[in-house]
Amino acid sequence: MNNMEKEQKVHKKLTIKQIINENYKTKTFFFNEKIDIKPGQFIMLWLPAIDEKPFTLSYKKPAAVTVELKGNFTKELFKLKKGDNLFYRGPFGDGFTASAKKAVVVAGGMGLAGVSLLIENLKKSKVIFGAKQKRDLFFKNRFDMDICTDDGSIGYKGFATDKLRKLLKEEKYDIIYTCGPEIMMKKVFDIAEKYKIKCEASLERFMRCGIGICGSCACGDKLVCKDGPVFNSDNLRKMNDFGRYTRLKNGRKASLQEYHKGRS
């Protein structure tokens, strides 16, 4: 392929190889193509004439995304069948530093898809997975995890952060990785600070460009798409919006509570 052809391909084509139902609202879409990506980085998935949204890969070979049915984009994505095409650009952003010796991974809900490649890359790790209830679980045969549910319908009854506190009282860890609802990640970070353990959190904001210029995903003076999406303790400490405020599609700053209310 010469340079001109390469340049014209803003988005590359993906073909769906297989679709797996993970639970009542979650599917994994496997693609024929390979995507070279580091854990924590993301791609922008494009459904022509519909929308384009950021996703992390949940599998690398073959590439896959694990998606929860949420809004218009995912509704359209869920209509696709094996053999159908969609498009992506990327990968973008900075990922996790997956070099730690002894790590805890705290995933909440769909956040587990965001740390799946990380867990596979870590030699030794403890995974805590928190979900609302049993029916929200996925990947339970894929990873060895301490499962927590809010209602106790499976595993430990309580929050993933409660489980994390217990774990840290018993054992020493070098780093805590976290991905999930930001209110949970903020609690995880506060616990990490208390126990003086390094932390890396994968943040989510409404994204447009994905390449660090439009400012839609601003979190304080940081751009989630370019400076993140994974931020370490040094950054998280300075990010006043972290765990408190997000930005809506129209750019208005809103509390995380308001944001989640609008989405569910």
Added chain:
Amino acid sequence: MIDLSTSIAGVKLKNPTILSSGILGTSPELIKRAFENNAGAATIKSIGPKLRDGNNNPSVINFGHGLLNAVGLPGPGYKNMDVEFNELSKIKDPVIWSIYGSKIEDFVNITKYIIKYKPKIIELNISCPNKENGMLFSQDKKSAANVTRSVKEVAEKTIIIPKLSPNVANISEIAYACEKAGADAINAINTVQGMVINIDAKKPVLYYKKGGMSGPAIRPIAVRCVYDIYENVKIPIIGTGGITNGRDAIEMIQAGASAVGIGSAVYYHGINVFGNIVNEIKEWMQENSYNSIKEIIGIAHE
């Protein structure tokens, strides 16, 4: 001693680089970050009359020779931004407040509202190609002049700078009309209309289908526009379009710009780009024995 400072209608800039509107300027913290990274001035994301979601994605793409965008002016609307305005008003460096509207009344109302925050400079975004009727005001000299005059009447001491569109037959005529209507400076250019189609998807890439081109591909268009405007007006010009390094900036200054807008270059070189450009300008001035930016403005016309 090389003097890199410049001025726009009496407002002093420590160097001629200006963060352009629509790039990073969504939060006061990002504006501060631009100044920490050596920007001479920084423009906020255009403030509009009401809450607006903007377009679906893709809304910004790199097409290989520049960027194409149709973000669609998302924003909370001026009445929902007091917290941000308050923060912006505390910044000592020159912040440029960009505003847009679909009626002259919108521009006037927004100006009246923000004037209490004492903005040094207001930029009139009358040239966004990504909104129904968004370009209306920069399409002909009469409407460009009308907006400028109406805003000037309520702007008190604030500097007013209309930002013009290159998607017209004669940009210098429009700049001249703005000058006569009281504009304190001109910013040229906004993005150039364009479209990219993905031939495998058989669809335009941008959700909005059409968009505005920026980046290296449009630099000669911008230089030509600034050159033409310089011949027709006496007020200072901010030259914007495709500048990614010091040599590009000097080219624009030689065409007649007193300062230069930096937008897509933030994508190509990161937020450090302001410092890099300033250093490259300084090196060039040293090599060519210039002591002040003012000595270079418009010299390509001599």
